[in-house]
Amino acid sequence: MRGFVLILILICPVFIYSQVIQLVEVNGSRAFKPNDIILWSGINIGSKLTKGIEDTAKINIARNYAARGYINGIFEITSTVSMDTQKAVININIQDGKPANVKNFLFENADVIDSANFIPAFSFMEGQIFNKFEIETNIADILTYYEDNGYPFIKVVISSVTFYSDSSSGDYFADIRLKIDKGTLNKIDKIEIAGNKSTKDYVITRELRIKTGELYSQKKIEELPDRLNRLRFFEPISVPAFYLNPKNEGVLVVNIKEKETNNFDAILGYVPGTGTDQTGYLTGLVNVTLRNLFGTGRAGSFRWQQLDRNSQELEIHYLEPWFMGLPFNLNASLFQRKQDSSYVERKIEGNVEFLATEDLSASFDIATDAIIPTINDMYVPNVFNSTALVTGVSLKYDTRDDPYAPTKGVTFNNSYSLSQKKIRGPAQLITPDIKSSVNLQRITVDFNIYYLFFKRQVVALGLHGRELRGSFFEDADLFRLGGTSTLRGYLENQFLGSRVAWSNLEYRFLLTRRSYIFTFFDTGYFLRNAEPDRNIEKQEGFKTGYGLGLSIETGLGVLGVSFALGNGDTFSQGKIHFGIINEF
Secondary structure (H helix, E strand, O other), X not given: OHHHHHHHHHHHHHHHOOOEEEXXXXXXXXXXXXXHHHHHHOOOOOOEOOOOHHHHHHHHHHHHHHXXXXXXXXXXXXXXXXXXXXXXXXXXXXXXXOOEEEEEEEEEOOOHHHHHHOHHXXXXXXXXXXXXXXXXXXXXXXXXXXXXXXXXXXXXXXXXXXXXXOOOOOOEEEEXXXXXXXXOOOEOOEEEEEOOOOOOHHHHHHHHOOOOOOEOOHHHHXXXXXXXXXXXXXXXXXXXXXXXXXXXXXXXXXXXXXXXXXXXXXEEEEEOOOEOOEOOEEEEEEEEEEEEEXXXXXXXXXXXXXXXXXXXXXXXXXXXXXXXXXXXXXXXXEEEEEEOOOEEEEEEEEEEEEOOXXXXXXXXXXXEEEEEEOOXXXXXXXXXXXXXXXXXXXXXXXXXXXXXXXXXXXXXXXXXXXXXXXXXXOHHHOXXXXXXXXXXXXXXXXXXXXXXXXXXXXXXXXXXXEEEEOOOOOHXXXXXEOOOOOOOOOOOOOEEEOEEEEEEEEEEEEEEOOEEEEEEEEEEEEEEOOEHHHOEOOEEEEEXXXXXXXXXXXXXXEEEEEEEEEOOOOHHHOEEEEEEEOOO
16 A cells, blocks of 8 residues: 555656646736736746746746836746646736836936936836836937947946835835946047958948048948948858957958859750751850959949840940949940841940949939841831930939848839930831831839848838830830749740839748748739831730749859749749849
């Protein structure tokens, strides 16, 4: 019998503490909500009942009560165990007690600035219930102000918190003593760049937009990584360090790790002929990008793409950043498109961009655009031989933290251009109602926003619009919609319109800092009005596309692959979009 009792004593604790907590009940508290108290206790429904859980919960609740001014609460926590259902119920009974009101804030080392800017915020709390978190918020405001105004090593210490009672009224009060230690006023006397092997120091320091001798500002320092990341020369950059050297000079240290900035990628394919009288042909893409030439920030790119048997594109770009050390970027480009057997379009463009701030820029564009029809004895294309002088302005705003895989920020780009076109032929197409001079206006708007709503999870939304205005348009003038960069699920440049708009909504899950998988939903609209005199019917449509994809950082750049379905597509009709995401 004694042996049986001993075995039962040994087994019961193990049996009791294998129970699962089914319910937590809170009774008696009027100051706080039951859900808050359960959260403070650290007890989770569905977890196992463990030895000492009541004492741990009591300590946790008492600590949270005291932080909110309730220093005399009485807490009783018990557990009820059901032997037959293996369930446990935790009962939390509380008497709140009287809260302690703040009586006085006492400051050490406070000066005139503190008295004017911060002490009133603390004085406002006098007479209210003591709340540790409100006090810490006000302390954070002090730290932020001084860190942004030359005091990076400021400390605000809560020297003491004294609780006491009034014997006559039975009320409780608290006196809080704060000590402000600003340290010395510091400037950024030197900027040190570490880790760069090819990039010149001045390329980095000019992007910082910090002059030696200016006051230290924590806010500016925290913004520096985003500015440098937008150069696309480096791996993601951390916040620079700051220290005082033996001469008491403030030194800002920017640590970087360079990445490969010269990219070459090529894709070639072969499409066999469809009959005995038609041979096969090559398709493909060659893309060469040379960014940060000789470590100076200069850049150049070359792109050639064979779209189909008779269509191809050629594009060349060059960038001269910070011309003569001034905040002006110079851009030059050549673009040529051979469209079927109809025409060749050749555009030469120059651009001057004024870098107003690290986020905002404005630019002026000038270009010449020529359309050269392919005419022979058998065929006269429905395209005019024309030249155009194009001038325009644009405004760009960019606050992204990273150009390849942003987790926050917005981009906005708005441009307007005027094209003064001269029509020179061919004679077969010139009719009395065709003017020899035509003015075309182009308006473009692009807006993108990125939001990190959970760890590694980003929502990206893009809204885009294009409009062309004028008396009449040719195919070469129209905007193109469809494909990798606009409306996925459709062929590249499948739709033409004088007015197009599209949206891209993506949910991204980050695998690494610059690699992610994503799902997307795209919409697109295009409109081309009817031109009866040219036998052109009205073309209008609204399309949607959806799918999933992968964007991964490689040695060649960021590789994007997606599988998309358009309106009414079956799985076998899905489109695979592939390309190197390589902003120039």
